[in-house]
Amino acid sequence: MHDMPALYDSAAAREIDRLATAALGGDGYALMQRAGRAAWRVLLQRWPQAQRITVACGSGNNGGDGYVLARLALQSGRRVRVVHPPGGGPRAALAQRACTDYVAAGGRVDLFPTSLDDADMLVDALFGIGLHEAPRADAAALIEALDAAPAPVFALDVPSGVDADRGSAPGRAVHARCTLQFIVAHAGLQTGTALDHAGELLLDTLEIDAAAYANVAAPCARQLHGATLRRWLRPRHRDTHKGESGRVLCVGGDHGGGGAIMLCAEAALRAGAGLVRVATREVHVAALLARRPEAMVRGVEGTGEFAAMLETAAVIACGPGLGQGEWGRALFARVLASAAPQVLDADALNLLAATPRALDDAILTPHPGEAARLLGTDVATVQRDRLAAARALVERYRCTVVLKGAGTIVAAPAQLPCVLAAGNPGMATGGMGDLLTGTIAALRAQGLAAFDAARAGALLHALAGDAAAADGGQRGMLPSDLLPWLRRHANPEDTDVDPAR
Structure with missing residues (x-):
């Protein structure tokens, strides 16, 4: 059903991530680096002139993806800094590793509140697919600052504050110019309020075939787009009459x-x-x-x-x-x-x-x-x-x-x-x-x-x-x-x- 792409909920997305990590020998950092590289490619393609890049990183693996992108941007000669909410530094092991590599490369990390107005590109890597409630006050303040800043926002996997399963925003949520989904397309981002927050929706599978795991992590919906119409609207026979x-x-x-x-x-x-x-x-x-x-x-x-x-x-x-x-x-x-x-x-x-x-x-x-x-x-x-x-x-x-x-x-x-x-x-x-x-x-x-x-x-x-x-x-x-x-x-x-x- 390639003309009706699969959409997944967060439970299936997590399971596919886990199984893909196991297939890579248990090296979750390899998958995180793929995500960071994929995001860096999109940023270069969409905003090649961006020289001052600020990445808002959360404490989980979404933040880890942001640290990988920040390191790659730094190594390319851009002026880069990472910002995270007070007490919101990396907690997940993979995110800590990504942060360490970024800092070792000469990366700068700032605590919010701090002005975001000096950036000409903002990257949202605060929350991933796991958010189902309103962000806490400190994270909400950073989300509000991202929205208020003059630079465009590029969201990694999910615009922070958006529920990737339900498509709603229970509290403050980022309004991104573009969102790059990783491995699978998230069902909630395709409908409702989420469409106002996600901007242009892209997908990078990170070389993972989600269909290979359909027996344990099946899609929850499918997407219809223009080319699908041919499936149902066939040319009529030459001898068709109005009764048919x-x-x-x-x-x-x-x-x-x-x-x-x-x-x-x-x-x-x-x-x-x-x-x-x-x-x-x-x-x-x-x-x-x-x-x-x-x-x-x-x-x-x-x-x-x-x-x-x-x-x-x-x-x-x-x-x-x-x-x-x-x-x-x-x-x-x-x-x-x-x-x-x-x-x-x-x-x-x-x-x-x-x-x-x-x-x-x-x-x-x-x-x-x-x-x-x-x-x-x-x-x-x-x-x-x-x-x-x-x-x-x-x-x-x-x-x-x-x-x-x-x-x-x-x-x-x-x-x-x-x-x-x-x-x-x-x-x-x-x-x-x-x-x-x-x-x-x-x-x-x-x-x-x-x-x-x-x-x-x-x-x-x-x-x-x-x-x-x-x-x-x-x-x-x-x-x-x-x-x-x-x-x-x-x-x-x-x-x-x-x-x-």
Whole structure:
């Protein structure tokens, strides 16, 4: 699965480190030196002009990596100093050895507080993967100083203060320009708050093949990026007809919500559905047909006429603009009773949260607020550990879940979760989720299983968002700006479309 890189939690990362050290004859210092050399290479590549380098080193092995980098920088002729918090000198044996070698080479070590403003490069080697609580006051003060200094920060393995498993920052945390992960990619750094702290994420395996230890240290998730889309979106056969591309029924658009269901239907069409029907309020029919005549729109004011539409649907996309009034509740109840696979969003999720039930073949697409309601908790709890929240949603509702947000997570029963390496802040605007609902429903109607449709749809949607942002900028981007790009990225076989864009 080289097109879906593995992501690991800290327990697996530690075990791989231990086994790799044993394979090197028990010489952990050899691995530490590899890490330091790898970090020095990145620093030279990214900041070749840096001459005054300050390295903030903690007491553990992450600090040891920093001491190795500091020694190499010193030996290259740079002006280097190491800074550590009061009482935060090297305690781990390997870190002590690395510190000794650095000092023996003529290295300087300062206690914080001291000014960091004289450096033109800062290296964060305070904490590694083991931090799961807020840093103590002395370390927090040094982290704050690193952030306040004018020079860019380069973090080793994990930005200090970030929980590498959960992707959150329980206290003060470094905002790095770049983070170099060692041996394995950390799941928590790919989603949530961590993305604001990690900057550009790089990985150096230090010549260790983590897959060789999969039987005892398996990944906890996988990453989705542009090239993965080809896995699911194959060229169509020459004799394909519209029936093979699936019939999607979009349900929603109560009074005041017609735009939401319109966006959902347009996305389903642009993502390749063969037929798209829309069940909405009668008042929205004319506008929807004027904007998108390819959609087959019907005004539904009662559940009688709705029954026939349900019978012919291959997949139902329900929720955009649905509302939680009597009309929306009645349609939602009929959707849940249908045998067709469902993609549920927006008010469909809010109605589901009021009466939770297992849904089997459905796909839920909550943002953090909707996820909190579905789990009976609050947004802060969801965002504190997004991977855990996605797993909890799967366990409660027994179906596929797309937890939207920075580093969108797709999870399903008996499947390894996937985290998207695509999408941008410009997509944080009303209506983007309506596009996602229609996109996933279209791919589900085209024959993809629920988990595959959710992964492919979320990735397609994110790539379209990135292309639209590259075309005109993130701020002010509208959901409808994605529609042309949805079509282009839904055809990755076209030679003029770069699926990784």
